[in-house]
Amino acid sequence: SQQGEEDPQALSIQEGENATMNCSYKTSINNLQWYRQNSGRGLVHLILIRSNEREKHSGRLRVTLDTSKKSSSLLITASRAADTASYFCATLMDSNYQLIWGAGTKLIIKP
């Protein structure tokens, strides 16, 4: 079953603009993770935010977590063509430590 739901399903922006993707989930979590997947490749871990954290930064990435709304957002600033990929959120459930994945947001950066 998929707990995380990302939106939008697809996003196309100009290089240099900021990209924001959202993830919603249903049950109590231990942490929430974001992964990137380039076409035809495996997934690469980007950033993890714990349930007691509200915001985290890593380079051009900024992740926020609102546990009251059961949602998270991933912001990529100053986008580059190389950021073109699918982005997935995954939630680690508090109850059984299962990692549940969303369907992903497909991001296209236009040069």
Added chain:
Amino acid sequence: EAGVVQSPRYKIIEKKQPVAFWCNPISGHNTLYWYRQNLGQGPELLIRYENEEAVDDSQLPKDRFSAERLKGVDSTLKIQPAELGDSAVYLCASSLLENTGELFFGEGSRLTVL
């Protein structure tokens, strides 16, 4: 440090034929996962191992799928017989047992069943 290695990268077979995928996790990673990913969707867990023990195989279609992780290192996922609906990418990932964070993924094995 070598990453998670999977083979083959691509496999095309006729329906009803068997197929096997192999995964070598990162050295020292106790936990190994097999996922299936359909086009445009997120990964779906098939089985999770902690060392040699399959601790979560609830989503593994046991009538045709089997997996093993001998000696708690390499793992093999087998499908026999394959069906048209099995066409997907099969991803292997590994992590440290104590880690509730980052999974390291291989490049995946893309299966096409004709």
